[in-house]
Structure formats: C-alpha cells, structure tokens
Amino acid sequence: MIDTIWPPDFEKSTGPKYIVLIQSLRGAVRNGQLPIGEKLPPVRELAWQLGITPGTVARAYKMAVEEGLLETTVGRGTFVANTRSEPDLVSDPLLPISQSEDLDLRPVRVPDVGQDRIIRNVLGILSKGCHTPYVGCATSATDLLARQAVVNWVGSDLAGRFGADDVVLAMGAQNASVIALQCCLHGNAPTVLTEAVTFPGVRHAGRLLRAEVIGVEQDQHGLRPDLLEDALRRHGGQVLVTSAQAHSPTTIQTPLERRQEIAELARHYNLQIIEDDCHAIGTADTPSYRALCPDRAWYIGSLTKSVSAALRFGYLVAPEGRAQTARHVAQSNFYGLAQPILDICAELILTGQAERIREQVLKSIRSRVQLAVNVLGSWDIRWRPDLPFIWLRLPQGWRGSTFVRACDAEGIRIKSADEYVLSDGQAPNAVRIALPSDVAEPELRTALELMSDLLSKPHYHAEY
Incomplete structure (x- = not known):
C-alpha cells in the first residue's frame, strides 16, 4: 500500500530528505490518502522501501508525532492520529534546523526537562526583585551570592x-x-600529565598554553599510580589533569584507595592536581582530590551537563591560599561573568530549582542508558546510569575507524577512540556513543539496533 499512496519523489525535491518525507506525510493525511487509524510501516521497513536511512524516517516520524499528525503506541506501532486540525507550522522553519540527515550520537547534551520555562520564570522574578545594578562589570561583591551558591551546590x-x-x-x-x-x-x-585516553579539551588547553601533554595509561580503576610515578620521573610535570569521578569517554570512576595513592604521589613530587568533574551529574560517593589534598588540588565543575548549557556557568574551587591568584587570572581573561548570569544561577541553586532540574536530567539519562543496555548489552560495553554515553569495546573483526565509517554509511555519527588520545598515543579498539534525549526513542533504538547488527557482521564491511 505504501508504494502507491504517498511515495515522496526525492529526485525532484530539494532540501533534507526528512523534510521532504514529513511534507509528503502532511499532504497524504490532509487529502485523505492516509486515513485516520492507518498504520504506517515500521521505521526500517519504510526506510528500505524508500531507499533512505532509518534515521531519516525516524526523524520524520518524530516530527509528525510532535505535530499531532501521527501517534505511536508501544507494542503496536505508528498510526495516523485522530485529528484533522492543521498544525501551526511553516514549511521552512524560522529557527535553524540542522541540514544533516545523520543521527549525531557524538556530543553529550543536557536533556530538555523543562529548564527553559524555569529559567524564564527566574528572569521574570529577577526583573522585579533584583537590585544589583546592570551597568558595570561584576565584582567580588556582586558575584558573592553566586559563589556562595556554588559552596552549597558542591x-x-x-x-x-x-x-x-x-x-x-x-x-x-x-x-x-x-x-x-x-x-x-x-x-x-x-x-x-593526564589520562592516555581523555576528553579532548585537555589536549586543546595544553596546546593553547604551549605545554607538552603526556598521557598516562589507565586500567579499569583509572590512572595507574605506578605509571604516573614513572612519567613523573621521566618527564617531570607540574600538573595532573584528571577526571576521577566520571571519566569521559570510558565512564570509569576511580576508587578512593587509588585516589589516595595518587594524592600521596602529588605531595611527594610537588604536583598540582586539576580534577575536571564536568561530566559528573549524579551524587558523588567518593571525596575529590580537593578534599584529599586541599593544598594542591583544584576542583572544576559546571552546570552545563546537569542543568543548562545555555548559562555557560562554571567554577573552580582553588587549593588553600590560591583563589586570589586564580581570580586575577580570570579577571585578566574576561573581567568576570555577566551579572545577569550570576543572578540567574544563584537563584536557581539557592531556591532548589537547579537540584530539581538535575533530578529530572538524571531520570532522563537513566531511561536512555537502560535502552542502550537492552539493545547492546550482549556486547562489551561500559556504562553507568548517571552518564549519558556508553563506551563500546569492539569485537574481533572491527577497528574503531572502520566501525565509525560503517555507521556513517547508515547515517549514524559516533566517536572513535582515536579522538580521545594524544597525537602520539595508541587508541584502544573502542567507540563512544552518546545517548541524547533530543533524539526520539524509536530513532535512537533503531540506530542502536543497526549498530548491533553491524557488530555481528564485521566481514560484510571489509570495504570500509
């Protein structure tokens, strides 16, 4: 039936295929070709019939469901919704939409759990009750409330x-x-010094400051103290940059005993420790290096992954006696954060709204992680319920770069381990898969199922 009712002609159309497909769906529903209650083919079946990627079909289905054009029922499928009202939409969106038809599972994005509405409400409250003058740059007096909020938050x-x-x-x-x-x-x-497999931001920061960055190998518990000491003896080193609580991309959490060993090495070799905790969203059950060696450890965090990336609000807790130096460096770089941002973040944290957002973010992440584990659990994956990505160690027959290219061919974008190692480092045979909440669950499930299918057939993709 699908072959004769509404076959969108992609050759005669311009623009992304998912837009062409949703427009064709609208027309078929409007003129009655697709009647109320009509069941549509599953994502993969329709993709095969139309010669497009499953991700393209899933994206169009998601848009149609959001418009009220279609409805989905778990276990039954996708149907034309019982409505004839015209969606309040335009053919060309006023807001920019990615022209890529690929499903991008590379960046880690905070889930949308309604924080936009909450932040707008806070703006309204501040417009009526905030007495901080919005004229000059922020000072140590006008950012005090935000710094006190960070003390409560951390x-x-x-x-x-x-x-x-x-x-x-x-x-x-x-x-x-x-x-x-x-x-x-x-x-x-x-x-x-940093982990041999690490978040690329460490490499970029080192290059910016003309520093040599040395990778130290890890095991299942994080940095190996013996190899860290070996690196200190051979290369020296003024600072260790590490993520002990929530390591990206591997999801490793360094246990307390290992952290204590590394803290002792830092004291012995006069090493500073910068702990980047930006990926940690859930409640920590292990003290940071700032707690273990407060004279030489810097604790870094932000609201980006747990509340909202739009606020661009980060913070550091300096070692004892070092905050004034850090404040001078920050002021030399950018004077200070914008006062409205300081006021918004302080209000969110001190009223408990940021914590409620974080709880809902974690709930969303747990749901996505459970979906990924259900689909890819038979493969060698590392995962945590509080991190919105998984680390997939590839089976024999696949290389990281080859698997990434095979996924690209299916319209799925993921990150190879190559992107997390230093230029002279050896990458493990693995990939990181982000689980963004702005991707519809059927679309994400389809992508994960396609990856599982690829993993089981490495010899079919030797040409990649």
Missing part, C-alpha cells in the same frame, strides 16, 4: 572544607580548567 563532602572565598567563577568547565592551568604552569617547557 558541598564539603565532595570538595573538603572551603568557602565562597575559595571559589572562582568561569564560563564553563573548560574555561575554568584553562584558568587553573594558567595558575599552575611555569617555565619554558611546562608539562601536563
């Missing part, structure tokens, strides 16, 4: 004893990390 159990005077605010965790590095690095040939 807590002494995680970062040890600290107060608002130990907090320096930044434009996100990456910016905070650069500030900390600027405080720590010195000399003509500064050296940064």
Whole structure:
C-alpha cells in the first residue's frame, strides 16, 4: 500500500530528505490518502522501501508525532492520529534546523526537562526583585551570592572544607580548567600529565598554553599510580589533569584507595592536581582530590551537563591560599561573568530549582542508558546510569575507524577512540556513543539496533 499512496519523489525535491518525507506525510493525511487509524510501516521497513536511512524516517516520524499528525503506541506501532486540525507550522522553519540527515550520537547534551520555562520564570522574578545594578562589570561583591551558591551546590563532602572565598567563577568547565592551568604552569617547557585516553579539551588547553601533554595509561580503576610515578620521573610535570569521578569517554570512576595513592604521589613530587568533574551529574560517593589534598588540588565543575548549557556557568574551587591568584587570572581573561548570569544561577541553586532540574536530567539519562543496555548489552560495553554515553569495546573483526565509517554509511555519527588520545598515543579498539534525549526513542533504538547488527557482521564491511 505504501508504494502507491504517498511515495515522496526525492529526485525532484530539494532540501533534507526528512523534510521532504514529513511534507509528503502532511499532504497524504490532509487529502485523505492516509486515513485516520492507518498504520504506517515500521521505521526500517519504510526506510528500505524508500531507499533512505532509518534515521531519516525516524526523524520524520518524530516530527509528525510532535505535530499531532501521527501517534505511536508501544507494542503496536505508528498510526495516523485522530485529528484533522492543521498544525501551526511553516514549511521552512524560522529557527535553524540542522541540514544533516545523520543521527549525531557524538556530543553529550543536557536533556530538555523543562529548564527553559524555569529559567524564564527566574528572569521574570529577577526583573522585579533584583537590585544589583546592570551597568558595570561584576565584582567580588556582586558575584558573592553566586559563589556562595556554588559552596552549597558542591558541598564539603565532595570538595573538603572551603568557602565562597575559595571559589572562582568561569564560563564553563573548560574555561575554568584553562584558568587553573594558567595558575599552575611555569617555565619554558611546562608539562601536563593526564589520562592516555581523555576528553579532548585537555589536549586543546595544553596546546593553547604551549605545554607538552603526556598521557598516562589507565586500567579499569583509572590512572595507574605506578605509571604516573614513572612519567613523573621521566618527564617531570607540574600538573595532573584528571577526571576521577566520571571519566569521559570510558565512564570509569576511580576508587578512593587509588585516589589516595595518587594524592600521596602529588605531595611527594610537588604536583598540582586539576580534577575536571564536568561530566559528573549524579551524587558523588567518593571525596575529590580537593578534599584529599586541599593544598594542591583544584576542583572544576559546571552546570552545563546537569542543568543548562545555555548559562555557560562554571567554577573552580582553588587549593588553600590560591583563589586570589586564580581570580586575577580570570579577571585578566574576561573581567568576570555577566551579572545577569550570576543572578540567574544563584537563584536557581539557592531556591532548589537547579537540584530539581538535575533530578529530572538524571531520570532522563537513566531511561536512555537502560535502552542502550537492552539493545547492546550482549556486547562489551561500559556504562553507568548517571552518564549519558556508553563506551563500546569492539569485537574481533572491527577497528574503531572502520566501525565509525560503517555507521556513517547508515547515517549514524559516533566517536572513535582515536579522538580521545594524544597525537602520539595508541587508541584502544573502542567507540563512544552518546545517548541524547533530543533524539526520539524509536530513532535512537533503531540506530542502536543497526549498530548491533553491524557488530555481528564485521566481514560484510571489509570495504570500509
């Protein structure tokens, strides 16, 4: 039936195929070719019939469901909805929409759990009740409330004893990390140590500050202390940049005993530690390096992954006696955060709204992770219910780059381990798969099922 009712002609159409498909769906429903209650083919079946990727079909189905054009029922399928009202839409969206038809499972994005409405409400409250003048740059007096909010948000159990005077605010965790590095690095040939497989931001920050970045191998518990000591003996090193609580891309959490060993090495070799905790969303059950060695550890965090990336609100908790230096560095770079952002974030945290958002974000992440584990659980994956990505170690017959190209051919974008190693490092045979909540669940499930199918047939894709 699908072959004769509404076959969109992709050859005569311009623009992304998912837009062509949704327009064809609208027309068929409007003129009655697809009557109320008509069951549509499953995503993969329709994709095969039309010669397009399943991700394209799933994206069009998602848009049609959001418009009220279609409805989905778990276990039954997708049907034309019982409505004839015209959706209040235009053919060409006023807001920019990605022209790519690929399903992008590379970036980690905070789920939309209604924080836009909450932040707008806060803006309304501040417009009536905030007495901070919006004229000059922020000062240590006007950002005090936001720094006090960070003290409440982070807590002494995680970062040890600290107060608002130990907090320096930044434009996100990456910016905070650069500030900390600027405080720590010195000399003509500064050296940064970090995990051999690590978030690319460490590499970029090192390059920006003309530092040599040395990778230290990890095991299932994180950085190996013996290899860290070996690197310190051979290369020296002024600072270790690490993510002990929630490591991207591997999801590893370093246990307390291992952290204590590394803290002792830091004392012995006069090493500073910068702990980037930006990916940690859930409640920590292990103290950070700032709590274990407060004289030499910097704790970095932000609201980007847990509340809203739009706020660009990051922070660092400096080692004892180092905050003033960090504040001078921050002021030299950008003077300070915009006062409206300071006021919004302080209000969100101190009223408990940020915590409620974080709880809903975690709920959304757990649901996506469970879906991924259900589909890919038979493969060698590392995952945590509080992290919106999984680490997939590939089976024999696949290489990371080859598997990425095979997924690309199916319209699915993922990250190879190559993107997480230093230029002279050896990448493990693995990929990271993000689980964004702005991708419809049927679309995500289809993508994961396609990946599972690819994993089982490596010899079919030797040409990649």
